[in-house]
Amino acid sequence: xxxxxxxxxxxxxxxxxxxxxxxxxxxxxxxxxxxxxxxxxxxxxxxxxxxxxxxxxxxxxxxxxxxxxxxxxxxxxxxxxxxxxxxxxxxxxxxxxxxxxxxxxxxxxxxxxxxxxxxxxxxxxxxxxxxxxxxxxxxxxxxxxxxxxxxxxxxxxxxxxxxxxxxxxxxxxxxxxxxxxxxxxxxxxxxxxxxxxxxx
Numbered sequence: 154x155x156x157x158x159x160x161x162x163x164x165x166x167x168x169x170x171x172x173x174x175x176x177x178x179x180x181x182x183x184x185x186x187x188x189x190x191x192x193x194x195x196x197x198x199x200x201x202x203x204x205x206x207x208x209x210x211x212x213x214x215x216x217x218x219x220x221x222x223x224x225x226x227x228x229x230x231x232x233x234x235x236x237x238x239x240x241x242x243x244x245x246x247x248x249x250x251x252x253x254x255x256x257x258x259x260x261x262x263x264x265x266x267x268x269x270x271x272x273x274x275x276x277x278x279x280x281x282x283x284x285x286x287x288x289x290x291x292x293x294x295x296x297x298x299x300x301x302x303x304x305x306x307x308x309x310x311x312x313x314x315x316x317x318x319x320x321x322x323x324x325x326x327x328x329x330x331x332x333x334x335x336x337x338x339x340x341x342x343x344x345x346x347x348x349x350x351x352x353x
Contacts, residue, residue, distance in 0.1 A: 202227045216322045221295065222286045224250065224327045229297045229316045232259065232332070233281035240267045251329045259332060278304045282311070284338075291343040294319055298338060313338040 202224045209220035216224075228250050231243045240263055248256050285298040295318040300311040317340065319331040339345060 211322075211325050213325055214322050216327055218288065221288075221320070221327060222297075225295055225297055225316075225318055225320070225329075226283060226286070228318075228329060228332075229283075229299070230281050232263075232316065232334070233299075233301050233314070234279045235263050235266055236279055237267050237271055240264075250327060251332070255329055255331055280304070281314075284313075287340060287342065289340075289342040292346075294342070296340040296342065298340065312336050315340050317341060 202220070204226060205223040206217075206219040209223075210217050211220055228247055231246050235243055244260055244263055247259065251259060280302050282300045282302060283297070284300065287296045287298070288294070289296070297316040297318070299314060299316075301314045302309055302311045314334060314336050315338070317333040317335075318329055320327055320329050322328070333341075335341070
């Protein structure tokens, strides 16, 4: 038996063993670091709604204004274009975004509108044309402005409408707590409320 060869082999094995230990230690540290980062991660980049800007940042409890606007626009589109043939689908869509109390109220309003349209035999189509978005920080309300178009065999009529939203962000998701709709092009923001409260 060649003692020098044996000692050299043992030395090489010890060296390789040391390198393997260091490698395993580095991998373990990296795994712990990744696990801790994932456990405390609060910011992600996602695409959830058509029209949302490419670089929208959505965190667990916040969402940038571009993402909020795109989501509210999608909700507005679906609320505005209700007709008897698509009501069930659109109710399913908006249920994802509305808080339970808001959904119950809006769902009932949709059912009432569909019943009225059926009674009037008004089976035209509806669509929404976006005209603008505003956020009132004093009231913490969002306003989507546009026109609701009614198209039937006789005409295409447009009515200016405001959709007013109160929202919060919960678990990376925009939740609509309340939605109000009214015709006209003047949003009921803090400035409007001051003017209404002024004595005549």
